[in-house]
Amino acid sequence: MFHKLIQTFDHLRPFLTAKAHCDVPCGIYDPITAQINALTVVRMMDLMSVLSEGDEKNKTDFHNSITRYIAVKEDHAEKAKHEIRVIWGDFIKDAHVEKYPELPGLVHKIMQLGSKCRQTADRDNGLAFVEAINQFAEIFWAIKEFQIKKAKAPYAPGLEMVYPDL
Amino acid sequence: MLKIIKVTGNSLSPFILSGDFVLISTSHRQFKNLKEDDPVVFNHPEYGRLIKLIDKNYPDSENLKVTGIHEESISSHKLGLIPYSDLIGRVIFHIKQPRSM
Numbered sequence: 001m002f003h004k005l006i007q008t009f010d011h012l013r014p015f016l017t018a019k020a021h022c023d024v025p026c027g028i029y030d031p032i033t034a035q036i037n038a039l040t041v042v043r044m045m046d047l048m049s050v051l052s053e054g055d056e057k058n059k060t061d062f063h064n065s066i067t068r069y070i071a072v073k074e075d076h077a078e079k080a081k082h083e084i085r086v087i088w089g090d091f092i093k094d095a096h097v098e099k100y101p102e103l104p105g106l107v108h109k110i111m112q113l114g115s116k117c118r119q120t121a122d123r124d125n126g127l128a129f130v131e132a133i134n135q136f137a138e139i140f141w142a143i144k145e146f147q148i149k150k151a152k153a154p155y156a157p158g159l160e161m162v163y164p165d166l
Numbered sequence: 167m168l169k170i171i172k173v174t175g176n177s178l179s180p181f182i183l184s185g186d187f188v189l190i191s192t193s194h195r196q197f198k199n200l201k202e203d204d205p206v207v208f209n210h211p212e213y214g215r216l217i218k219l220i221d222k223n224y225p226d227s228e229n230l231k232v233t234g235i236h237e238e239s240i241s242s243h244k245l246g247l248i249p250y251s252d253l254i255g256r257v258i259f260h261i262k263q264p265r266s267m
Contacts, residue, residue: 003261003264006261007187007263014172015170017171017173018174018215019175020178020182020217
């Protein structure tokens with residue numbers, strides 16, 4: 001009961017937080033989650049486009065499907081942004097930024113493109129989002145001293161992705 | 167002075183869970199009397215604001231060695247000694263969220 005009350009206050013005016021920080025979950029970073037989320041955004045844009053070209057726009061099923069595609073697009077664009085923010089905040093250090101001075105601008109660009117993908121259904125925004133996150137992945141794997149390879153994703157929309165060459 | 171702090175992360179589980187709140191006393195006078203297993207909130211130069219348990223108090227040099235409970239907690243060695251000047255406060259009350267059985 002008391003916890004619920006304090007939680008309500010916390011929602012209204014957040015208290016300071018203190019981390020009971022664990023090591024293992026924070027040692028696992030991989031931009032692939034962001035890459036797949038961005039790929040999903042493009043996939044949803046494609047599905048929306050196909051559906052909108054059909055003749056069944058007055059049917060309930062159309063509205064149901066298009067709403068679901070939009071919801072997934074929104075969700076995955078935000079998830080991609082979140083994943084990049086976590087790597088940016090928790091993994092990237094000053095020395096990495098010194099070595100790759102384009103990183104801050106690239107992260108900012110990813111945030112903006114993610115928002116554009118939510119605001120619009122423009123496939124070009126989706127492609128730019130995937131491309132920017134691929135660039136981020138390239139730098140990430142360079143920091144980790146892994147070679148990379150580029151290959152088409154084995155599922156629609158089959159865009160070229162950056163993977164570590166293990 | 168008293169402050170309420172929200173805990174995130176699980177290095178003190180099952181004692182303190184992510185989402186619990188703690189009431190801390192920020193009075194510096196009590197720091198010399200802190201003892202083993204007392205939970206404290208402090209600033210760490212690398213990890214930010216943390217909550218850990220005291221492993222050992224060194225009142226002469228005004229430093230603390232702190233530890234977590236969970237096996238995945240950052241090691242005391244990695245955290246280093248915490249000077250009193252980085253201490254924010256001692257936990258005096260724990261506001262637990264309902265625990266599922």
